[in-house]
Amino acid sequence: MWTGILIAVLVLLGLALAFGALLGFASERFRVEGNPLVEQIDAMLPQTQCGQCGFPGCRPYAESIAEGGAINKCPPGGESTIKALADLLDVDPQPLDAEHGVEQARRVAVIREDECIGCTKCIQACPVDAILGAAKHMHTVIESECTGCDLCVEPCPVDCIDMITIEPDIRGWTWSQPRIITTDKQEANS
Amino acid sequence: MPSTIKLWDFSGGIHPAENKQVSTRRPIQTAGIPGQLVLPLQQHIGEPAEPVVAVGDVVLKGQKIADVSHGMGVPVHAPTSGVIESIGDYPVPHPSGMTDQCIVLKPDGKDEWCERFPISDYRTLERNQVLGVIHSAGVAGMGGAGFPTDIKLKPPRDRKVDTLILNGAECEPYITADDMTMRERADKVVAGLKIMAWILRPERCVIGIEDNKPEAIAALREAIQGTQIEIAVIPTKYPSGGEKQLIQVLTGMEVPSGGIPADIGVMCQNVGTAVAVSDAVFEGSPLISRVVTVSGEAAESPGNFEVLLGTPIAYLLEQAGLQQDRVSRLVLGGPMMGYTLNTTAVPVIKTSNCIIAATASELPAPPPEQACIRCGQCAEVCPMELLPQQLFWHSKAAEFEKAEHLNLFDCIECGACSYVCPSSIPLVQYYRYAKGEIRVQRAEQLKADRARERFEARQQRLEREQQEKELRRKERAKAAAEAQALKKAEAEQSAASGEAVDERAAKSALVEQALARKKASAEASNAKAAPPSEAEQEAPDLDALEKQFSQAQSKLETMQAMLEDAKAQQADNVDKLERAVAKNHDRVKRAEEALADARKTLAAQTEPQSIK
Numbered sequence: 001m002w003t004g005i006l007i008a009v010l011v012l013l014g015l016a017l018a019f020g021a022l023l024g025f026a027s028e029r030f031r032v033e034g035n036p037l038v039e040q041i042d043a044m045l046p047q048t049q050c051g052q053c054g055f056p057g058c059r060p061y062a063e064s065i066a067e068g069g070a071i072n073k074c075p076p077g078g079e080s081t082i083k084a085l086a087d088l089l090d091v092d093p094q095p096l097d098a099e100h101g102v103e104q105a106r107r108v109a110v111i112r113e114d115e116c117i118g119c120t121k122c123i124q125a126c127p128v129d130a131i132l133g134a135a136k137h138m139h140t141v142i143e144s145e146c147t148g149c150d151l152c153v154e155p156c157p158v159d160c161i162d163m164i165t166i167e168p169d170i171r172g173w174t175w176s177q178p179r180i181i182t183t184d185k186q187e188a189n190s
Numbered sequence: 191m192p193s194t195i196k197l198w199d200f201s202g203g204i205h206p207a208e209n210k211q212v213s214t215r216r217p218i219q220t221a222g223i224p225g226q227l228v229l230p231l232q233q234h235i236g237e238p239a240e241p242v243v244a245v246g247d248v249v250l251k252g253q254k255i256a257d258v259s260h261g262m263g264v265p266v267h268a269p270t271s272g273v274i275e276s277i278g279d280y281p282v283p284h285p286s287g288m289t290d291q292c293i294v295l296k297p298d299g300k301d302e303w304c305e306r307f308p309i310s311d312y313r314t315l316e317r318n319q320v321l322g323v324i325h326s327a328g329v330a331g332m333g334g335a336g337f338p339t340d341i342k343l344k345p346p347r348d349r350k351v352d353t354l355i356l357n358g359a360e361c362e363p364y365i366t367a368d369d370m371t372m373r374e375r376a377d378k379v380v381a382g383l384k385i386m387a388w389i390l391r392p393e394r395c396v397i398g399i400e401d402n403k404p405e406a407i408a409a410l411r412e413a414i415q416g417t418q419i420e421i422a423v424i425p426t427k428y429p430s431g432g433e434k435q436l437i438q439v440l441t442g443m444e445v446p447s448g449g450i451p452a453d454i455g456v457m458c459q460n461v462g463t464a465v466a467v468s469d470a471v472f473e474g475s476p477l478i479s480r481v482v483t484v485s486g487e488a489a490e491s492p493g494n495f496e497v498l499l500g501t502p503i504a505y506l507l508e509q510a511g512l513q514q515d516r517v518s519r520l521v522l523g524g525p526m527m528g529y530t531l532n533t534t535a536v537p538v539i540k541t542s543n544c545i546i547a548a549t550a551s552e553l554p555a556p557p558p559e560q561a562c563i564r565c566g567q568c569a570e571v572c573p574m575e576l577l578p579q580q581l582f583w584h585s586k587a588a589e590f591e592k593a594e595h596l597n598l599f600d601c602i603e604c605g606a607c608s609y610v611c612p613s614s615i616p617l618v619q620y621y622r623y624a625k626g627e628i629r630v631q632r633a634e635q636l637k638a639d640r641a642r643e644r645f646e647a648r649q650q651r652l653e654r655e656q657q658e659k660e661l662r663r664k665e666r667a668k669a670a671a672e673a674q675a676l677k678k679a680e681a682e683q684s685a686a687s688g689e690a691v692d693e694r695a696a697k698s699a700l701v702e703q704a705l706a707r708k709k710a711s712a713e714a715s716n717a718k719a720a721p722p723s724e725a726e727q728e729a730p731d732l733d734a735l736e737k738q739f740s741q742a743q744s745k746l747e748t749m750q751a752m753l754e755d756a757k758a759q760q761a762d763n764v765d766k767l768e769r770a771v772a773k774n775h776d777r778v779k780r781a782e783e784a785l786a787d788a789r790k791t792l793a794a795q796t797e798p799q800s801i802k
Contacts (some may be wrong), residue, residue, distance in 0.1 A: 047638040049645045057645060128644040147641045171287040174626025177561065177586075178619040 002147045037066045045082050048076045050129035050149035052101045057127065067090070072096050076148070078103035107148035109141045115160035122152035127131060195396070196424045197443040200435045201426040202573040204606045206363050207525070208402065213366045213485040218374055218494045221509050223270050227500030228293040229255065230282045233539040234330035235337050236262030241293055250684045252476050253325070255293055256472075264338045269478040272297040283522050283536045286528040292537075295500065297474065306474035317389050320471065320791075327365035327470030328540075333357060334461035334523070334643070336541040339467065341458075343389050345452040352455035354392040355381050357466060358399040359424065359431035362524030365544040367481040368461040370494040372406035376413035382464030383419060385471055390457065395419045398436050400426045428526065429604040433458045435573050440534035446601050462543075482538055484510040484545035488517035497538045497591070503545055504534035510547075518550035525553060526605040528726055533795055560613035568607035568617060574600050578607040582617055585624035593624050699744040706737045715765045732788050738799045739781040746774040 042062035053073035055061040065071055071085040072094040079096065086093035096103060111122070111131075118136040123129075130146045133139030141152075141161075153161045232238035239256035249255055249268040256266040275296045279289040312320050325340035345351055356379070368480060372379055379397075387395050397414075400406050401423050410421055424430055424439050434445045443454045450455055455758075466477045478499055485492040489587040490511030497506055520531040531545075546553070568578035577596055584593035598621060607617045639690055710733060749771050 030622060030624070042642070043638075045638070046634070047645065048639040049641065052494050057649075058642070097754070129577065129648050145640070147637075170284055170286055170288040170290045172630075173284075173288060174630060175285070175619060175622035177623045178616045 035063075035066055039063050041085065041087060044077075044081060044088065045074060046076045046081065046147075048147035048149045050076060050147070050151060051127075052076070054100065055075050062143075070094070070097065073100045074104050076102035088117045102167075106166045108143055108166055109148065109150075109152055110143075110162050110164050111139055111141055112160040112162065113138050114180060115158055117158055119157055121155040121157065125151045127151060137173045193418055196441075196442075197422065197424060197440055198708045200430070200438045200573050201575050202571040202606060203429065203435075204571050204609055204650055205426070206428055206609060209282060209427075210366050210369070213364070213483050213494060215335040215490045216491075216493045218370050219482055221495040221497045221501060221506055222497065223297045223299065223301065224505040225297070226502065227269055227272075227498060228280050228296060228502060228535075229266050229269070229293045229295065229500040230280075230537065230539055231256050231266060231291045231293065232263075232540065233266065233336060233499070234264050235335060237265075238291060239263055239266050241277050243293070245274050245276055247273070248298075249274060249295065250302050252478060253304045254476075254643045254722070255295075260742050262338055262341060263649040264330050264340070265475045265476075266293070266323060267328055267476040267478050267501055270294055270295070270297045271302040273617075281533055281536045283531070283539055283542060283570075287532050289497060303475075308474040309471050311469050312385060313388065320385065320389060324467055324470050325397070326471070327466070327475070329463060329470055330477070331460055331538060331541050332462035332466060332480060332543070334527075334541050334543065336539075339459075339463055343386060345390075345457070349452040350455060351392050351452060351457045353394045353396065353441055353457070354383070354387055355436060355456060355458045356395075356461060357431060357433065357436055357458050358397055358410075358461045359436055360403070360461075361400060361426070361428045361431035362526050362544075363428075364485045364525050364546055365483050366485075367483045367494055367543045369403045369406050370483075371461050371465060371481050372403070373409050376406075376409040378465045378468045379410065379461055380413040380417065380419065380464075381472065382468035383459070384417070386417075386459055386464065387468050388415045392457075396422050396440055398422045398424055400424055400441055401493070402426045405697045422478070423650045428606065429573055432573065432604060434602065434604050445595060475795075477540060480538070480540065480542070481550070482542055483544040484508065484547070485544065486517075486521075487549040488513050488547035497540060498793055500537045502535055502537055503531065503574070506538060506545065507534060507547060512547055512676070514647065516549050517555050519546075519555075521546040521548060521553065526609065530749045551688055556616065557614045559615050562615060563614055565612060566705050567612065571606040571610050573604060573606060575601060576601060578617055581624070582615065582620055585620040588627070590624055590628045591802050593629060598624055599629070699740065699747075703737065703741055703744075705732065706740075710734060710737065732785075732792055735781065735788050736784045739785050742774065742778045742781045745761060746771065746778050 013147070035122060038059070045062060047058050052075050053061045055064060061069075061073065065085065071089065071091065072082050074081055075096060075141050076087040079093075082093050082096065107133075116133075116138045118138060120133065120135050122139060123131045123133060123155045127149060128145055128147055130142045131139055131152060132142060148163065150163060153159075153163060167173065213516070225680050231241065237258055237260065240257045241256045243249060243255045244360075246657070248271075251268060254265050255268050255274070259266060271592045273296045275294040277293050280291065280292040280294065281287070282290040284290070294759070309315065309320075309323065312323075317657050321340045321344060323583065324343065325338070329339040330336040331342065358368055358372055358379075360366070373691060383395065395418065397410060397419060399410070399421065407421065407423055421441055424436075429435055430439055433451060436453075437451055437456050438444055441454075441456060443456065446453055462480060466480075469475050480499065481494050481497055482497045483492075484506060489507070490513060491509055495506060497508060502739050503522075507520075520534065521528045521549045522531050522542060522545055523529065523537075525546060525548075528544070528546070561583065562579065563580060566579065569576075572578055574597075576598075580596050581593050581598055581601070584590070584596070585598070590598075601618075601621050603618050603622060608615070608619075611617060636789075669683075713733070754767060754773055
């Protein structure tokens with residue numbers, strides 16, 4: 001009888017050791033560098049790199065969220081980003097924190113080129129290198145690369161940068177959602 | 191003669207009232223030249239064309255007025271001779287009702303052609319040359335999408351087209367433009383098809399026609415005599431004219447999800463496109479007009495018109511005898527897939543095939559949407575075998591990912607589901623909305639990814655620059671430290687040899703000289719101010735001499751240093767320097783002697799004074 005128990009204990013011990021070694025090996029062999037959650041969160045952020053959240057760029061903000069920080073600090077992303085983040089992290093969506101700004105329509109920076117003195121200050125401020133120019137030469141914004149982050153406006157010594165809201169045009173137009181159904185309307189009215 | 195071609199069927203489909211007879215009663219008429227032609231720069235899929243004329247230019251009929259320099263697209267031509275009145279934003283036929291860049295042409299009434307280059311035997315040319323002719327004639331798919339025909343006729347090398355299908359099904363109610371074209375211009379249709387077949391070299395060439403067009407079938411049968419082209423008469427069912435449905439009916443194959451017909455070796459071309467290709471090659475005339483059906487109960491004389499592109503729809507409706515008081519809704523395209531026009535100022539473009547001037551009883555305003563009762567009729571009629579109900583739920587709840595997962599993008603927006611829905615839910619509108627949202631999201635995601643890439647690249651660059659700067663700073667510091675150590679060693683050496691050839695000493699000497707000069711000048715002015723005594727006259731002399739001496743000495747020192755340097759470097763000016771040093775030695779000696787003399791005389795003068 002004792003030998004039976006002994007055999008069982010030994011077998012279980014052997015299995016435990018074997019699987020322990022396997023798990024240990026696997027954790028070393030398939031180690032994931034960095035936090036994959038940060039990548040996922042970063043992919044959801046609008047990448048304007050505007051710093052309105054108080055972090056120097058979207059990735060640091062993503063890192064803070066991954067560590068349990070607030071998810072409502074990104075005005076360019078707005079409600080939809082907050083909702084997506086809430087879904088991903090399985091937390092309750094919160095309204096956008098007004099302290100960091102309000103959600104605005106997509107904008108793009110435009111330099112009034114005849115007023116530009118070529119000081120290169122905006123070029124240094126642009127987080128995505130979307131401004132082109134050289135010292136004492138006119139600068140211009142590459143519109144397709146501009147994220148509308150606002151960061152170039154403040155450093156300009158002659159205030160020649162305007163933030164222009166992108167107007168919907170015929171090529172960017174999409175169908176709108178059909179009206180709500182009649183029964184809903186009646187309920188809403190009553 | 192019964193058709194012996196094996197046909198397949200597609201699932202779903204509906205049989206709406208055809209309403210085609212009204213517009214086939216009379217032959218195609220020419221609409222004439224309106225007072226103004228508005229030509230949108232984008233009448234095709236791809237990049238908009240760019241104007242190649244300026245306001246005030248006189249253009250001839252068929253002259254190119256806009257061209258595409260980069261990207262996909264086709265040029266735009268002047269439909270008649272006249273003057274370019276303006277280039278700017280005008281309303282264009284688009285469901286958004288927005289404006290777009292257009293060229294406005296004021297016809298001069300002469301309708302004078304530019305020079306044309308007809309090709310009588312295209313077989314002697316290269317295939318690419320013929321494709322070039324089709325491109326420069328501005329031919330784009332006239333069935334509705336407006337895809338540039340020359341690009342479509344040049345599928346990738348690995349996608350050999352085995353079956354070329356000419357789409358003459360025209361399944362949508364009211365529209366008879368293709369029907370009338372086939373009846374009256376069967377020769378051109380077949381000629382165009384032959385050109386396309388010659389370019390593509392398919393094994394099989396089929397014209398698909400619905401069985402509700404017996405006249406067109408008869409005309410085409412006549413025209414294909416002596417060719418290998420087949421005519422497939424298919425049962426009337428909406429939407430058999432859809433590209434994917436027609437392919438399924440004629441070949442039994444399905445176009446893969448997200449793919450194009452060329453993926454399964456099939457290509458579909460429209461009847462109108464075939465005519466345009468034929469005109470481009472055999473007449474050398476670009477695409478400047480098309481056949482448009484004007485129908486609806488509010489039109490007194492409905493029918494098909496040969497319309498110049500750019501003709502305002504108001505003008506065309508006038509030709510068809512529009513009864514302003516009866517019309518309640520204007521639809522561009524068919525009743526199933528078309529859209530309501532809010533203005534008659536928009537022009538006819540390459541893809542406009544039908545205008546319906548409907549009375550209130552004919553196309554009543556859609557009844558209000560009711561809740562879905564899950565009857566499942568939409569799924570039964572869906573020709574793409576999708577799940578319209580599920581797509582509807584997800585689109586409405588903005589769960590676009592789920593809708594996409596259920597193959598939302600395979601929806602051809604035929605409207606069969608909306609047509610049968612007993613709750614009159616505008617299902618297609620929901621799908622269009624969802625598709626638009628998904629496209630916007632994708633574009634934003636793409637932009638965000640690019641922004642992230644650029645941001646990260648910039649961060650890396652800044653870091654690298656910082657490191658380089660740091661490296662340079664360190665190198666400079668190191669070099670400075672070495673130089674200082676060297677100097678120190680030199681100073682020690684020179685101190686040991688007793689000659690203070692220190693730069694600092696030289697500098698201080700210079701400063702002393704400057705001070706002395708200042709002092710001297712100040713004293714000189716003092717002397718001028720007050721009549722100088724003897725002693726005072728003598729004293730400045732001594733100072734000047736002292737100054738001269740120290741100046742000469744310091745000069746000699748620097749010269750000696752230079753000479754040493756030159757010797758060390760074995761420069762060729764050593765001789766000169768040596769001579770200069772010798773000269774300076776003399777000068778220093780003289781100055782010393784002069785100073786000594788002066789001191790002696792001064793001492794001789796002061797002694798008697800002190801005695802006094």
